[in-house]
Amino acid sequence: MSKAAQSTASPRAHPYPTRSSSRLSASKPEPTAAPYAKERAVAIQAVIRASTLCQGVFKKLVSAETITKKDKSPVTVADFGAQAVVNNLIRAEFPEDPIVGEEDSKDLRENAETREKVVELANSVLDKPLSSDEILEAIDYGMYEGGPKGRFWTLDPIDGTKGFLRGEQFAVALALVEDGEVKVGVLGCPNLPQKLSDPEGPRGTIFVAVRGQGAFERSLDSELETKISVSPITNVSETSFCESVEAGHSSQGEAAQIAQLLGITRPSVRMDSQCKYGVLARGDADIYLRLPVSATYEEKIWDHAGGSIIIEEAGGKVCDIHGKPLDFSIGRTLRDNKGVIASNGSIHDAVMEAVQKVLQKSKEEKTV
Numbered sequence: 001m002s003k004a005a006q007s008t009a010s011p012r013a014h015p016y017p018t019r020s021s022s023r024l025s026a027s028k029p030e031p032t033a034a035p036y037a038k039e040r041a042v043a044i045q046a047v048i049r050a051s052t053l054c055q056g057v058f059k060k061l062v063s064a065e066t067i068t069k070k071d072k073s074p075v076t077v078a079d080f081g082a083q084a085v086v087n088n089l090i091r092a093e094f095p096e097d098p099i100v101g102e103e104d105s106k107d108l109r110e111n112a113e114t115r116e117k118v119v120e121l122a123n124s125v126l127d128k129p130l131s132s133d134e135i136l137e138a139i140d141y142g143m144y145e146g147g148p149k150g151r152f153w154t155l156d157p158i159d160g161t162k163g164f165l166r167g168e169q170f171a172v173a174l175a176l177v178e179d180g181e182v183k184v185g186v187l188g189c190p191n192l193p194q195k196l197s198d199p200e201g202p203r204g205t206i207f208v209a210v211r212g213q214g215a216f217e218r219s220l221d222s223e224l225e226t227k228i229s230v231s232p233i234t235n236v237s238e239t240s241f242c243e244s245v246e247a248g249h250s251s252q253g254e255a256a257q258i259a260q261l262l263g264i265t266r267p268s269v270r271m272d273s274q275c276k277y278g279v280l281a282r283g284d285a286d287i288y289l290r291l292p293v294s295a296t297y298e299e300k301i302w303d304h305a306g307g308s309i310i311i312e313e314a315g316g317k318v319c320d321i322h323g324k325p326l327d328f329s330i331g332r333t334l335r336d337n338k339g340v341i342a343s344n345g346s347i348h349d350a351v352m353e354a355v356q357k358v359l360q361k362s363k364e365e366k367t368v
Contacts, residue, residue, distance in 0.1 A: 036176070036184050036210045038093070043153075043174050043186040044208055046089040048220055049125040050082035050172045051188035051204075054158060056121060057081065062165060075161045077114060079103055080139055081121045082157035082172055088122075088130065088138040090153055097176075100154040100332055101142020102302055109136060146301065148329035151178040156302035160273025162246060167191065169271040171278075175305035180329025183211045185306035189275045194219060196269070196284040207278040209313035215281050230316040230344035231283040237263035239286035239347060242276040254358050255289050261354045277307025280342055281314035287351055290340040291321065291359070298333035304340060317348045321355055 061074035083103045090099060108115050115132060123129040130138065144152055153176050160170035172188035187207040194202045204220040207228075216225040233239050241264065243255060259268075269276075269285045276288050288311075290299075308318045308326055319325055320337035327336045343351050 034210070034213060036213075039176050039184050040186075040208065040210050042089060042093045043176070043184055044206060046086040047172050047174050047186045047188040047206060049089065050085045050157060051190045051206075051220060053081050053085055053121050053125045054078045054164065054170070054172065055190050056124060058164065058167065061117075062167070066165070072161065072165070073114065075158060075164055076107075077117050077121065078164065079157045079161075080105070080108055080114075080118045083142055083155060084118065084122045084130075084135045084138040085125055086155050086157065086172070086174060087141045088126065088134075091138070091141055094153075098144035098152045099142040100144050100146045100152055100301060101139070102156050102300070103139055104143055105136040105139040108139065146177070146328070146331045148180045151176060151183075153177070154302045154305050154328075156274075156300075156306075159303060160271075160275070163191075163272030168245075169273050169275045171273040171275050173274045173302060173306040175302075175309065177301075177305060177328050180327070181211070182305050182309040182328055185209045185309035187274050187278050187306050187310060188220070189273075189278055190220065192271075192275050192278065196279065205278070207281060207310045209310040211309065211313070213313065215310050215314035217278070217282060228282040228314050230281060230311070230314050231286050232346070233286055233344060234346045236347040236350045238266070239264055239344075240266040241268040242279050242285035242288045243268045243270050244276070244290070245270050245272050254291050254362060257358045257361075258289065258351075258354045261357060262350065274303065274307040277311055277342065280316060280344070281310045283344075286344045286347065288340070288342040289355070291355075292339045298335045299337065299340065300333055301328050301331075304334065308340075308342070311342050315345055316343055317345045318342045319352075321359060323352055 057074050057078040066074060080103055083101050087099055119132050119135050122135055142155060146152060156173040158164055158170055159173045164170035169191055174186045175182050176184040190204050192205050193199050194205050206218050206220060209215040215228050217228050218225040241259060269279060279285050280288050304326055305328055311318050319341055321339040321341060324337060326334055330336060341355060
């Protein structure tokens with residue numbers, strides 16, 4: 001039995017259709033079933049439509065030539081299109097909620113050819129077609145600066161651009177933040193194997209979590225959800241890392257030293273994007289390190305909001321390299337945090353101790 005299947009045996013009650021439910025022919029969640037039920041349902045649908053758009057962009061616009069020439073135009077089209085779709089759907093249901101998005105329409109307004117592609121692709125997944133001006137307006141609805149009071153959404157329309165171009169892992173990441181705390185998180189991972197042990201099997205999964213209600217996984221084309229949880233491993237030497245493919249995103253040399261210090265010998269799971277959060281949340285890996293590669297770099301809130309709540313609701317822990325909780329209340333970046341450390345929780349103290357030892361050693365070596 002897989003870890004995901006084992007996790008469904010939990011007796012914890014929840015209002016959403018799952019595999020552990022006696023009613024396998026599950027209906028849509030009732031909008032009043034639980035706190036944030038409407039936000040949850042709307043976010044899932046927005047992420048599914050944006051994920052579908054991104055898949056369409058890859059099939060239509062990505063070729064061996066674009067990859068060889070390092071042509072990022074398909075990513076540009078998918079980024080703008082996905083943000084337009086998600087922002088439009090969120091705004092339609094929650095018109096008072098601002099959005100912190102990664103993109104703005106400035107470059108798109110200056111490039112008619114790209115703009116036409118974005119409009120066509122966005123309308124291919126929307127029920128009601130939008131004009132070019134409405135698409136641009138929807139994209140720019142994501143220019144909110146964030147802050148400590150009230151509620152807002154934060155969106156990364158394509159997290160993992162190089163993974164997207166390679167046909168590997170990328171994510172559509174959406175989260176709702178209220179008074180500085182993430183309340184809802186949804187990750188769309190269109191290329192992620194539903195079972196990591198079966199890379200040639202079914203692909204495409206959605207991870208979703210609401211604060212205090214647990215974490216769940218479902219496929220892109222089914223409403224049936226599986227409750228997920230982090231791995232139960234307590235012996236840190238038996239764990240495995242989930243790391244970025246790109247070395248520039250995290251210090252992989254220091255990560256290797258941490259692994260050695262912890263006695264970890266299992267190979268790391270490497271993939272782009274917040275898919276790493278989902279993989280850890282369902283127990284396919286145990287540790288995710290995003291160690292600083294620059295003293296001045298500030299993590300963006302859209303790169304971690306959705307993934308962090310999914311880890312926490314699956315039973316894991318997330319903090320920065322100093323053990324501080326991630327602070328989503330101070331704008332568009334996590335400027336009061338450095339790096340990100342996530343684990344299954346039970347080994348967190350051991351991981352943090354090793355991180356501190358290695359980072360302190362690196363600091364001393366740099367000052368010699």
